Amino acid sequence: MRLPSHHIEVLLLLGLALCTQAASAADLTVRVSDVQGRPAHNVVVVATPKAAVSAPGRPAMAEMDQIDRQFSPYVLAIHTGTPVLFANNDSVAHQVYSFSPPKRFELALYHGRPREPVVFDRPGIVTVGCNIHDNMVGYLYVTDAPWFGTTGDDGVWTGRDLPAGEYELQVWTPLLPPHEWLHTQSIALGDQATRASFKLKRALRPEPVPIKDKRVRDY
Incomplete structure (x- = not known):
């Protein structure tokens, strides 16, 4: 069965729109380091689009x-x-x-x-x-x-397939004083993988230490 020409035109436009949407999504890699330049792990990274986008x-x-x-x-x-x-x-x-x-x-x-x-x-x-x-x-x-996560031991978090546009990046860790918990910056994403970095301005407090001694019994 042969489709009418106007149906074919609609399908072509739809296909072009889908291809354009797919091509305009890219990965975002954010690296967080402490005041001495060492990788900062367990840091929350949040990417908030400044315009409405399709969320994962x-x-x-x-x-x-x-x-x-x-x-x-x-x-x-x-x-x-x-x-x-x-x-x-x-x-x-x-x-x-x-x-x-x-x-x-x-x-x-x-x-x-x-x-x-x-x-x-x-x-x-x-x-x-x-x-x-x-x-x-x-x-x-x-x-x-819609996009967030925590950094690994290498101080890196990667968001996958973020649509092109303007984003506000925010990082947070409880290991800084409360008034310095949040750090932000703006970034523009296109159709290529993008990198951003944060360097924290203070030394991080140590995380709580696990108690691995199995001889210690309480409850």
Whole structure:
């Protein structure tokens, strides 16, 4: 069956639009270093478009584990509305809680089988701790932005297939004083892979140290 000429024209235009959209997406690599130029890991990186774009899909659930009397990962970035499972693969029981305004909650003492996931339905920074172990602390960075993540041991985070346009980049770490938590810069993305960098202006505080001595028993 032969299509009418105007149908063919519409299909060609649609194909051209799809090709243009695909070609205008590129990766963004952000490198974060400390004041001495060393890679800064566990730093949240957020890329917020200044105009409306098609957002990527979201995972159904995220997880923050508890190992060696510490939260793992130490910093977890999630999208607003994501349920988080607080697993406990430690040798002792924990009682996870938060008093942070974006999400106040408390999970009764447990070990092994985790409690029900907690849904983080408001953006903001949530500090979590354990009522039994005062040395335990972790952070959830809850954001409405479509692209975000945390840097690895190499101090790098890479966002995939970001549409071309203007973005505001933001980095955050709890290891700086509160008034210096956020660092921002603007960047323009085209159809080529783009790199950006942040150098923090202060030395980072050390992360909490895990307690690996299995002879220590409490709960």
